[in-house]
Every structure is written in structure tokens, then in C-alpha cells.
Amino acid sequence: GIQVEQSPPDLILQEGANSTLRCNFSDSVNNLQWFHQNPWGQLINLFYIPSGTKQNGRLSATTVATERYSLLYISSSQTTDSGVYFCAVDNNAGNMLTFGGGTRLMVKP
């Protein structure tokens, strides 16, 4: 099956800093989603981005499908951005997501 690798696994930032999270995948994809998992376990949809670039407030994402990677940018980080960020992909048009291992982000005040 498709492999999904996220980096870095852990990241500590000072409030106000910017960061880039990376997701590499081993095959072409039909679906790519970024999620933020809050401390209570809820997965919050950030972006549905199988290709191209999208922005939502302080967050933006870019997927370069031909090179099999996606980037999530967080600007002016806040303590509420803390949590685990997951990338998930589907490559067989059956909408069955394979998740990466996540990036655990801690933003310190």
C-alpha cells in the first residue's frame, strides 16, 4: 500500500514563530487532507488539497502531486495551535485514507 511519512515528528515553537510541516507519499493520490487533532482527540479538517495551494487565515498548504509531497505552513503560531497534525492520503479512488505518523507541535507562550 501507499506509504505516508511526516516530518518532523516533534516540533517546539515559541509563540509568534512560523513553521513548515512536510508530508511525503509514495504514490500518486486522489485525495490529500491535513488535520489537526486537539488534546481531546477530535480531528479537525484543515485542508482538502490533492493538488495546488490553499490558504485559510494563518494556515496555508501546498501539494505538489508530481513530486509526491505536501507542505503545511503555520504563521504567527499561537498556543492554541498545539496538538498533532496529520496528513492523510487516498490513492485508489475508494476514499480510504492512509494516515502519516503525525507531527506533534507544542507552542510555548
Add this chain to the structure above:
Amino acid sequence: ETGVTQTPRHLVMGMTNKKSLKCEQHLGHNAMYWYKQSAKKPLELMFVYSLEERVENNSVPSRFSPECPNSSHLFLHLHTLQPEDSALYLCASSQGGGRSYEQYFGPGTRLTVT
């Protein structure tokens, strides 16, 4: 109520118990999913239902039994579980039809098997 809801939010059960997890989606979707998140593993897909028919059973042990009575409801029936089945169980929904659509997740049920 909107989005995807799951009940109960927390469940403690013994290995000989039988319990059920419930998921309900209010998004008008026609595909629903169960995922498992263990402490030291990535999120794993367990079951997929599209148009109320199961389309994927990802080598899940038979002690987990899904049921999808209609496009808005999904259950996961549990019996004779093992302690290693303790995990966060997440339900999701999306549009179906054999194409890739955005999935939306419920808040999860945190299960502890004693």
C-alpha cells in the same frame, strides 16, 4: 445537531462484555468509516460503508462487527475484546460513489478494555 457525532465518548468494558459504539452523521453523506487510533500506531482504517454496503474490511478481527442500517448511522459492535483493543475509535463520513471526497470525523470514543 450538525457534523458527525459519536456515543459514548468514553467506555470501559471487561473482556467478557458486549457493547456497541454509535456514530451518526448529519451532513447528507453516503459513505461512513471506522478508524482505530492506538497509542503507538498511526490511525488505521477498519471498515468502510458506501451506500450502506461494506466495501472494505481491513483484516479486522471478528470480535469487531460493524453495522450500517442507513446512510446516517453506523455502529461498531464489540464482544470478547482484548486489552490491546484499548484505543480511540473514530468515525468519519464523506460523499461516496467511488471517488475521493473530503472526510469529516466525529469526536471519537475512547475505549478501555480491562
